[in-house]
Amino acid sequence: MQIARFLFYPIFVLLGSVRRQRLLQVGLAIVVAHILMAFICGPTGNKDDPYGLTRWIPPYNPTKSYPEIPRLAPPSAAHWMGTDHLQRDVFSRVISGGWAPIVVAFSSIAISLTIGSILGWISGFAGGLLDRVLSLSMDAIYSFPSMILAIALVAVMQPGLVPMIMAIAVVYIPTYFRVTRAEVLQIREQTFVEAAHAVGAPWWRVLLRHIAPNTVNAIMAVSSFNIADAILTEAAMSFLGYGLPPPAPDWGFDIQNGQRFLQSGYWWLITFPGLMILSLSLGFGLIGEGISDLVNPKRRRKKVG
Amino acid sequence: MALLEVKGLTVSYPVAVGLSAFISRRFLVAVDRVSFSLPEGRTLALVGESGCGKSSTGLAVLGLLEHVGGEVLFRGKDVLRLRGKALKEFRRRAQIVFQDPYESLNPKMKVRAIVGEPLRIHGIRGDEGRLRRALDLAGLSPPDYFLEKYPHELSGGERQRVAIAAALILDPELLVLDEPVSNLDVSIKAGIMNLLRDLQEELKLSYLFITHDLADSFFLSHEVAVMYLGVTVEQGETEEVLLHPVHPYTKALLSVAPGSGREKVILSGDVPDPLHPPPGCRFHPRCPAAEKRCVEAPPGEVELSPGHSVRCVKAESPREEP
Structure with a gap:
């Protein structure tokens, strides 16, 4: 009991300061969710199922074109974020591209x-x-x-x-x-x-x-x-083609592919990877705000609430 | 032999103003040929307004400044020429306590680390007992209560006692006290002053006590040197100088000390720019008794009685020659 208290004390202190910081809380939640997703859906090195810890996540192999998947289909119950021009599942690519x-x-x-x-x-x-x-x-x-x-x-x-x-x-x-x-x-x-x-x-x-x-x-x-x-x-770099070599799922690269179809009305190709990039960098930005509030008490005093 | 013998100490700071730094270096002379000696177990007070060079003198004596001239003899060896092992040995025997206890303690270190740091620097083992003894000496008891605290958890007086404990842990012989009580409340100040006096008696320490407060120097010091604009204007036994001052500057300082009972002499103007010190006696622009000859040449040092010397033309010859 005593040892446990000693071991977890720093964590409690951190959580204690986190409790008073709404920005830090939201930021941490977003980032932790992203990291978990990257861990669960990331690459495995397994040839048959290269992405995801289980067979069901992600639902489709994000690098593979499936003949039964329709080309450029809008979001539906079967494909939550639609499909792309190479007959791949966008949802699978989005959740596997976070790592x-x-x-x-x-x-x-x-x-x-x-x-x-x-x-x-x-x-x-x-x-x-x-x-x-x-x-x-x-x-x-x-x-x-x-x-x-x-x-x-x-x-x-x-x-x-x-x-x-x-x-x-x-x-x-x-x-x-x-x-x-x-x-x-x-x-x-x-x-x-x-x-x-x-x-x-x-x-x-x-x-x-x-x-x-x-x-x-x-x-x-x-x-x-x-x-x-x-x-x-x-x-931005993977958008310009200096990122992971295709067909590896990577948000920037997917946006680059998707933007060619935007004018034809296929919005889902860029919206979902874009939202992921936005939320991940927003999460770190919020953590940064929270930390600098903690570190710099003068700034903290100016904040309302 | 005196523990510390300072002869003709000169401290200058390079002044860089914009582009001129590239062309030529100018020097501000903060301390100009200051001499004094400090016998073992005694206290010498350096008194003066801010900017008069008293702190620079203290730092220079410890060999902490560049552009220092003259001689600082510590047990007969010139501190300014010490290098390597000999310098480290000197650093062990001479310590300093700074003015602001909110700045002089590393905020990221616990009291245990702060007070123990000198031991580690000098490779001395068995620190636990010495740590406790040093804290005890500095009046921080029980030591266990303070060892695991960070500076920000302590009051100003406690912080200054931590600084004193860190200065004492290596059993030094000389302690430079750089305005150790100037940033403290009056009640706390009295405690620290008493502590310093008791420590001197107990440990046979020698103090170079830097202060702007004549009352403090009267309380703690055996001898006093009054400084003005980098020059000592009067020095001698504390009682002699403070009870029978000769130099107009000492008189003016004393007259404004609370409870002195003297008629107040309010000096006009500010301390002159040390980059352009006035010719002749440096005090003449503000001196209530200044004469024509004060402007012409700097006054020499006159020994009025054994150990009491003053730098004023009035002491050389009371009246101006016609």
């Missing part, structure tokens, strides 16, 4: 967070020439439109999951660099850092133990917004 944005967004943000904040710590702490050089190179990356830079990077490699993760990671490194560096510049002027120097702490200890932990809040607040952004970037 790619989530995996890409999480991995790329993890990479750029790590690299960006380490560079930011070093740059802000070292100052001088190193700081100038790093800041200027980060600004150079930042000054590119992010989509164009990501596409250029993927084009150098082969389109696919890993190149997409790498490209998006590079695009977001400057964001973390800037946030972390700004925090370090502010924190290193505080007296507890001076105090650490005065006791004789070596520079790496001052950085890792006294400065870095105090930048974590700001990094966390930025990450959630960034994941929301990265999901849109992933969708």
Whole structure:
């Protein structure tokens, strides 16, 4: 009993702060639902049933054209989100296509967070020439439109999951660099850092133990917004054909396929993947709002309700 | 031999204004040839208005600043030239307590980590007993109650006691107290002042006590040095200086201290821009007794009685020569 209380204490604290945050609640619910869906309906590696943990979910193989499925049929009881021009079930493609944005967004943000904040710590702490050089190179990356830079990077490699993760990671490194560096510049002027120097702490200890932990809040607040952004970037890249190779289900790619038929009135091809992208990035955006309210009490006070 | 001997200490800060930083570096001289000595087990108070260079002196004595000239002899060795192991050894023996206990404690660390950090930096084991003793010394008892707390859970006075405990844990000989009570309420301040006095007696500590409050220096210090715009204008035994001040600046400071019973001397104007200090005596633009000769050359240091010296032309010769 005692051990259980000890183990679950952090979770209770988190839930306690979540309870007061409506935005965080809604965001978490949306994101958890998406992650569950991605897990249940994602790829399995099984040749006969490549997607979904069970035979029934998703109802059809999302990559396969079925002769018995009508072409471009509107939503019905048999096909909840209609069918596409290749006689595939849109519902199956939509629920199986969720894993790619989530995996890409999480991995790329993890990479750029790590690299960006380490560079930011070093740059802000070292100052001088190193700081100038790093800041200027980060600004150079930042000054590119992010989509164009990501596409250029993927084009150098082969389109696919890993190149997409790498490209998006590079695009977001400057964001973390800037946030972390700004925090370090502010924190290193505080007296507890001076105090650490005065006791004789070596520079790496001052950085890792006294400065870095105090930048974590700001990094966390930025990450959630960034994941929301990265999901849109992933969708845009696969829309342009730099995503997963077809016929793998991927929302951005499905929208690209569907938009050719939009003028003929086949709205369901783009509406449902579009709504999924919207809700997933909305979910992360809400979490971001919630976290920055938690982290920054001054902002919280301004909020009504 | 004095524990700490400061000779001609000069501290300057580079001033970078826009493009001029690329062309030439200008320096603001915050501390100008300050000398004093601090015997073992005694307290020297550095007194002055904000911006007079007293905090810079404290930091420079600990070797924490760049662009420092002169000599800081700690047990005969020049702190400014210490490197590597010798410097680390000095860092163990000289500690600092800062003014603002809301800024001087790492908000992400518990009291246990904050007070134990110096031990870990110096690779000293067996910390539990020392931790408790340090907290006890700083008047934080029972230690167990405080060890697992974060700074934000403590009051200002308790935070300052944590800072003192962290400064004491390595058994230092010299403590630089950089306005340790200026940010505290009066009632809490009295407690900390008493604590500092008791600690000095118990541990034979030497204090370099930086303050803007003459009453504090009277309470805690044996000797006092009054600073104005980077220069010591008067220094000597505390009672001698504070009861029989000679320099007009010391007199003015004393006159406005509550309960001094003196006629108030209200200084006009502000402290001049330290980038462009006035010629001659630095105090002459605000001095109620300024004369023509004050502008011409900076006054030399005059020893009035053993240990009591002052920097004022009036002390050199009372009247202006015709």
